[in-house]
Amino acid sequence: MSAEANPAFLADIAAIVGEGNVRPEGRHCHANPSSASEISQLAKCANTHRATLIPVGKGGRSMPTDDMRPQILLNMGRMNHVLHLDPTSLVVHAQAGITGLVLEELLNKRGLTLGAFAPAGLGSSLGGLLAVRTPGKSSRQHGTLENMVLGVSAVLSDGRSLHTRVAPRRASGPDFARILCGSEGTLGIITSAHLRVHKLPESRLLVAFRLPNMEEALAAVRLAMREEASPAAVRVYDASEAMAHLEEQCEGEEALLVAATAGPTSLAACDRDLIASAVSAVGGVRASEDIAAAWWEKRTGNSDAPTPPAPNLQVSATPRMLSPVYDAIVASCKEQGLQCRAHASRFDRDGGVLFVTVLDAEGAMLAARSPELNAVSDAAESAGAYLLGKPNASLQRYFDLLRHGLDPENLLNPGVLR
C-alpha cells in the first residue's frame, strides 16, 4: 500500500472541485466542494476509486484503523451560503457548511433568529448540527434543532441527490429527513437544509430566584411548565455552581434558578409570573435581577467574566428523573471523596440536561474516562440518566441494515456509528 495518493485519484478530485480546493494528505485527499453537485460527483469519484467519503467537522475525525481505502475528506467550509430566505413563511434555506452562529448573525440583522438555542451549541456547521444528535440543542420554546427542519437535501453513496419535500407537516410517508438527521454522515451527506426561523422576541424579561435545594428548584421548573410557561431559557444552579459561575453566595443546599422569558410583552410577563408562582409554591423567593442579567450576558457571550472550564460530565433525564439523578451523582462523589457542582438546563417537554463538574479532593478536574468519573456516571445511569453519545444499542442491527441498503460499499464515514 503506497503512502502517496494515486495521481489519477487526485486529478479526478481536482477536476471536480478545482485545483485550489484539493489538498493531498498521504494516500488521502482533502476536498473543499462548493455545491451539492460537486459532492455528488465526489461520491461517484469515490465509487470509481474505491475511496471513502468522510465529512470532516471542525474537530477532524479519527480514522478507522482497519479500513485501508483512500479517503476523500470533505471539508464543507465553502458551502456556507444562505440560498434563500423566505420572509413570508419564515423559512431559511442554507447550505450545510454555514455555522449556526454565522447563520444566526445573518438572521439577527433581519430581526430573525434560529430560536432560543444556547449560542454555545451553535458553533458547528449546520450539517454537523443536524447530522449529530446531542441533547444540548434543544429549548423549551422551540424544541430540538431537528424540529426546525422542514426538509433536507442530500447526496447518497452512489452520487444521486435528493430533496425531501418542504412542507410544514406531511402525511406522505415517514419523515425522510429524519433518516439523515442524526445519522452522522453514514447514510448520506446533507448538503443543505430548510429551517424554520422565528422573529426576534418583542421583549425579554430576566428573573432569578433562590430555592431551598436542587430538588425544589427542579420541581419548580416542572410545575411552571405544567402551567404551560414557555420560557426561552431556564437554568438551575446548585450552591457551588452558583459560586463558580455567577460568584453568588448560597446558603447550605440552596439553589439558584434563572430564567429568560420572551415574546409579546404581556405573554413574556405571564410566563415570568408563572415561574414566580411555581417557585413560591415550593418555598423559593425572588432574588436580585442582576444575577439573571449576569447569567444572560455569559450565555450570549457578552461577558468578560472568566468562564469556568467545560463540565466533565453531561447527562440527560426526563423531568421526573433529573432530581434523583442529581442526588445519585452527589452521593457517588461523596462516597469517593470527590467534590462536584452542577447546573441543569436545556429543558424541553421531554426533560433536561445536567452539566456536572467533578473535582478531586484538591479541586482539580477529573480527566475524562478516569475510573472515578466513570463510577460517577455509572451511578447517574443507574439512577435513570442517559449518558451522552451512546447509540441506541437495541436498534443497532436495523441501523446496519438501513446503512447496508443505502451504502452497500460502505463508503460514507465507515468508522462511525458501528
Place this chain on the structure above:
Amino acid sequence: MAGLGEEELFNALASIVGGKCVSMVERDREVYSRDMWPRLLIRRRQGGEIEHLPHAIVWPESEREVAAVVRLANKLGMAIIPYGGGSGVCGGAVPLRGGITIDMKRMDAIQSISREELVTDVQAGANGERFERELRAKGYTLGHFPSSIYCSTVGGWLACRAAGQLSTKYGKIEDRVVGLTFVTGKGQVIQTDEFARARRGPDWTQLIVGSEGTLGIITSARLRISPAPEITILRGFAFESVEEGTRAIRKVMQRGLRPAVVRLYDEVDTFINHVSVFESHSEEALETSGLCPWPEKGAGALPVLPSSEGDVPGTPPRARKGMGDKALRLGRRLGSRIKQGATAAALTRPKLVNSTFGALANSISKSGCKMIIGLEGPRLRTEVEAQLTFAALERAGGTDEGEEPGLKWLAHRYAVSYKMSPMFREGGFVDTMEVASTWERLPDLYESVKKAIGAHAVVMAHFSHAYADGCSIYFSFAGRADGLLETQNTYDAIWRDGLAAATRVGGTISHHHGIGLLKGQAMHGEHREAMTLFRALKNTFDPNNTMNPGKMGLPLHGEMKVL
C-alpha cells in the same frame, strides 16, 4: 396461500390467537375488504364487485400474538394488512394481495398514565373516543380530536400521521408521540421509546410514524398528554377575503401565539355552511336512520369543553348578521334544489355550479370569509394569549363576531363528516383533499388545486391546522357522473389533477389522511429520489414485502432494490 388449504390456515392461525379470534367467513372478509375510501364506497353503492378480499382476519390480544402471526405470514408468503378502525380514506387497509388482516381493536389497554412525565402508554387498538374519555376522567387530554375520533384507533392515527381539530396547539399525532412498540415485517418486536434526544443515530419513532403498515405493525405507543384545559375561549371572526384571513392567521402564528383551533372557510365554504346544502337530511333523521354512527346527545367523547358545558346553545339562526334577505333566499333555493334531487343535475355541471357559488357567495356579503378560532389551556396563560390573538386578528382586518359561531362549531364539529352517506345514497360522491405548503406558496396551492378539482366537481375549501411556517388546506368536493365507470373516471381525474397541481406548486399531497392506495402514484411525484430512503426503510424492516404490499407507491410483488 403457499399450498396451504383453508382449514390448515385456519388451524395455524387458531393455534396462535385461538379459534374464536380467527375468521375466514365470507361476510367478515367482505367487511375487511375496504376502509372508508370513497372510491370503494361508490363502487359498493353502485353494485361493483369486490376486487380484493383478505383470506383471513385475526384479532390478536398481545404483541406476542401479533409477532407470531407475522412470522407465520412470512413463512407462507402471505401478506399482512394491519387494521385499526377502518376509517382511513385512502384505501390503506385494502388487501391487494389477499392475506391476513390483523384487526388491532382487542389491544386497547391504557397501560399507564404518568403524572410527572405527562406521558401515557396505550395499546394501538384503543378507540380514540374511549381513550380521550378515560384521560379526561383522570384530568388529562391527548389533545387529538380527529373528526373520526369515534371510529379510529391510536395505531391508525400514528400509521397515517393524523391531525386533530386542535392540532394548532397540541400538534399532529407525530408531535405527540415519544416512542413506539413495533412488530417488524419479519415478526421481530422493537421499541423506540428511549429518550430520543440523548441517543445517537436517527430518530426511529419518526421513521415508523406515517408508514401506514408497510413496514410493520405498531402495537403500542407512548404519547404526550397535557393537563385537561381549565378554560376554553371561542370566537368567530369575519374577513373580507381568503387572502386577508390567511394573512391574519400567519401573523398570529408568527407572533408565537398558539390558538388550539383556527379554521378559515373560503367564500364558498362559508356560504355552504350557511345554507347547509349538504344537509340533505335533518340531523334527527340521520340519528335515527342508523346509517352512520351518531353519538347520543351529551354522551359523546367530548370532552365537552369545560366552560361551555351545559350551555351549548341550540342551533343558532343560520343567517349571519348583515346577510341580505334576497341573497339568502337565492342561496337557500339553490341549496334546496340540490337537496331535492337536482343534486344530480347540479353536480354534473361542476364548473357552472362553482362559478355560480363563487359569485353568489361574493355578492352575499362584503365580509366573505368566516373564521372560527379557539384557545384552551390553563386559565392565566390562555387568557393572555386570547387577548393577544383577538387583537392581532382585528388589526389584520377581522371583525369579531362574538362567541356564538365558535360555540356552534364546537357543538357540530364532528357532524359534517357523517353527512356523507346521503350524498352517496343519491348517486353522487363527496371526498376531501388535504394538502399543505409554506405560507409563501399557499395562494398558489389554493388557486391551482381549486381549479384542478373545479374542472370536475363542486369544490370548496377551508384552511385549518396552521403553523408559523405554513398551513394546510382542506378541499371538500362533490361530484357525480352516469354509471359506475364514468363516476370512477371522474373521481380518478379529480385526484390525478388535484394532486399534480399540489405537487407542481411545491405543496405536499397529504397533510393528514395519508397515502394508501389512492395517492401511491403521486408519492413518486412528491418525493422523487427521496423514495430511495423509503425503499431503504422497507428493506430494513420488511425485506419479504409481507406488510401491506402495494401501498404508498411501493411494489405489490417481489423484491426491491434500494439504490
